[in-house]
Amino acid sequence: MRLLLRGARLLDPAAKRDGVAEVLIVDGEIASVGSKVDATGARVIELDGQWVTPGFVDLHSVLRDTSDLDAALKGGFTTVVAAPESNKLRDDRLQLLTAAPLTRKLEGEELGETPEDAACLSQGFRPLVKSGVLRRALQYSRGKLLVLHAEDPSLTGAGVLGEGLTATRLGLPSVPVAAEAAVVARDLLILEETGGRLHFAHLTTARSVELIRAAKQRGLQVSADCTPHHLTRDDRSAEGYALEARVWPPLRSEADVKALGLALADGTLDAVACDHVRVDVLDREHPFEACAPGCEAFEQALPAVWGLGLTPLRLVEVLSTAPARLLGLETGILPGLRAALTIIDPQARAVAGVISGARYLSSTGVTT
Amino acid sequence: MSSTRHLLGIEGLPRAELEQLLTRAHEYREGRVGGRHLVGRVVANVFYEASTRTRSSFEVAAASLGAHVLNWTVTGSSASKGETLVDTAKNIAALGVSIIVVRHQHSGAAALVARSVGCSVVNAGDGQHEHPSQALLDAYTLWRRWGTLAGKRVAIVGDILHSRVARSNLHCLKALGASLVFCGPPTMLPMGLAALGAEVTTELDHALDGADAVMMLRIQRERQGDALFPTPAEYHVRWGLTNERAAALKPEAVVLHPGPVNRGLELSPEVADGQRSLILEQVQNGVAVRKAILEAVS
Numbered sequence: 161m162r163l164l165l166r167g168a169r170l171l172d173p174a175a176k177r178d179g180v181a182e183v184l185i186v187d188g189e190i191a192s193v194g195s196k197v198d199a200t201g202a203r204v205i206e207l208d209g210q211w212v213t214p215g216f217v218d219l220h221s222v223l224r225d226t227s228d229l230d231a232a233l234k235g236g237f238t239t240v241v242a243a244p245e246s247n248k249l250r251d252d253r254l255q256l257l258t259a260a261p262l263t264r265k266l267e268g269e270e271l272g273e274t275p276e277d278a279a280c281l282s283q284g285f286r287p288l289v290k291s292g293v294l295r296r297a298l299q300y301s302r303g304k305l306l307v308l309h310a311e312d313p314s315l316t317g318a319g320v321l322g323e324g325l326t327a328t329r330l331g332l333p334s335v336p337v338a339a340e341a342a343v344v345a346r347d348l349l350i351l352e353e354t355g356g357r358l359h360f361a362h363l364t365t366a367r368s369v370e371l372i373r374a375a376k377q378r379g380l381q382v383s384a385d386c387t388p389h390h391l392t393r394d395d396r397s398a399e400g401y402a403l404e405a406r407v408w409p410p411l412r413s414e415a416d417v418k419a420l421g422l423a424l425a426d427g428t429l430d431a432v433a434c435d436h437v438r439v440d441v442l443d444r445e446h447p448f449e450a451c452a453p454g455c456e457a458f459e460q461a462l463p464a465v466w467g468l469g470l471t472p473l474r475l476v477e478v479l480s481t482a483p484a485r486l487l488g489l490e491t492g493i494l495p496g497l498r499a500a501l502t503i504i505d506p507q508a509r510a511v512a513g514v515i516s517g518a519r520y521l522s523s524t525g526v527t528t
Numbered sequence: 529m530s531s532t533r534h535l536l537g538i539e540g541l542p543r544a545e546l547e548q549l550l551t552r553a554h555e556y557r558e559g560r561v562g563g564r565h566l567v568g569r570v571v572a573n574v575f576y577e578a579s580t581r582t583r584s585s586f587e588v589a590a591a592s593l594g595a596h597v598l599n600w601t602v603t604g605s606s607a608s609k610g611e612t613l614v615d616t617a618k619n620i621a622a623l624g625v626s627i628i629v630v631r632h633q634h635s636g637a638a639a640l641v642a643r644s645v646g647c648s649v650v651n652a653g654d655g656q657h658e659h660p661s662q663a664l665l666d667a668y669t670l671w672r673r674w675g676t677l678a679g680k681r682v683a684i685v686g687d688i689l690h691s692r693v694a695r696s697n698l699h700c701l702k703a704l705g706a707s708l709v710f711c712g713p714p715t716m717l718p719m720g721l722a723a724l725g726a727e728v729t730t731e732l733d734h735a736l737d738g739a740d741a742v743m744m745l746r747i748q749r750e751r752q753g754d755a756l757f758p759t760p761a762e763y764h765v766r767w768g769l770t771n772e773r774a775a776a777l778k779p780e781a782v783v784l785h786p787g788p789v790n791r792g793l794e795l796s797p798e799v800a801d802g803q804r805s806l807i808l809e810q811v812q813n814g815v816a817v818r819k820a821i822l823e824a825v826s
Contacts, residue, residue, distance in 0.1 A: 331657030401636030
């Protein structure tokens, strides 16, 4: 089975490649990349200026069934990490990795087991209240990435929206910035003492971003991501109790949204991670605060990042190269690697398809 | 939006519409109209939170307009047995109800019901959001007394953070030309009040200075678990309307309270029963105001 991608602009931050070249894929593996590829007997896909990038990598989403994986592929993701709240799934259309619970049952009391095949250790959407547990986790799990959800529940209370005028007017319980930032600060202090690899999932506030920036300047091994929805929506989208604003962590101010975008551009934030959480229809028939939080984010990822005006290579970096490296995965459009590629239509600013192993999945629904 | 009329909140309602409601309420209050406007209609009181006062007031108003009143009480336990608010609302509407009057512990509940059903919806209090009929009856009570709210200074004192009464009154009194000062412990003052056009202070004596009316909000003792202030005794000293403070008010200043009063906490018993208190008149006016509301949405 030979597949030739022709006429595409290849964007590969790992190789610092940005230019038109052909890619030959044989039996699901990249065989050669260049201008004079021997394509005898290959099926040719004419891409005519579309972009080909290493496949997008998602660091945390809740995967309940295969429809979530369909959404991931549509959004351009060829590798996804199932958050600890996910169901066990099998699917050979993409690379499906697992985050092991950082603490037992995510309760934040005792360390969870660290299976060899876990892509990382994660607290999912649950806070880690006890500093002592984090300290021990960092000491114990050197080398493995620890993915944290920064939240002080005593500051969150019953909050469902970032503190501000919108929450006040709508009478929605609100969450102060410190509910996130105070925990980021605490965790960074602990990291500085213990060493280890700490990753903050779904940061939402300008204050947290400043703390990460300063920590990186001090040389700490810290990384962080934000979600597509926190890059594109602020607390005002809760107007009229619109449920697209019912996400967790809560939406923040316009200034916070802007700070996240700038932090992705300058490298303070490493990656965009989806936090794709599909919510059952019946869980949406309640008033705003009683509804289960979550949104279907895989297909929002590229449009959200596109809107930031990053360079094409940085755009690919935050969606693919950086999260792959955080997970210790090989990344790039290089001979010898498993074919995991995302095809982007730059005119439509949309994912046009993915190559995953020997499969070509086009967003128009053609699968081969 | 369909052409179905609702009263979900005060925010955004034009002054003319508010004045129309007050004028109509006044006609009912003075007995100038008999009004059997709802004969043959069913008004459903759907209360997810216990509220004897508001529910009774709506019930009396609806009954005296000739409506049949259906009291649909939903306790916390049966609400959690799976039926969603949307589901419940659709079922009630399917009984042929003309107006749903809904009280719910969550903000936005009345708007959600209005989106889900074809009949009219009146918000009888949704979470910490709005309580429009209370604000209208407060405004009416002052309007009846003064003839106008323009240029008057109203102090609202207490747990502003959790109060839907405070939010509705902010929009209502401001639209009618009054100026507002909010006062309470710093832990009970939400962010952004000043941006909404109110003065904000934590010093009660400052709030009371020059006030034409003082609205004391109820302290919900069940929230004491949140420990928003140290003790009720300290609250009374710092934010309670004591006899001394009441005596220092402008001679003609009046005192309101949405009820039920925690005597000795928000205000002293003497003030609650004193010359300045319009508390019982508020209850009396509530029926007239709710008649005007039910008529307006029907």
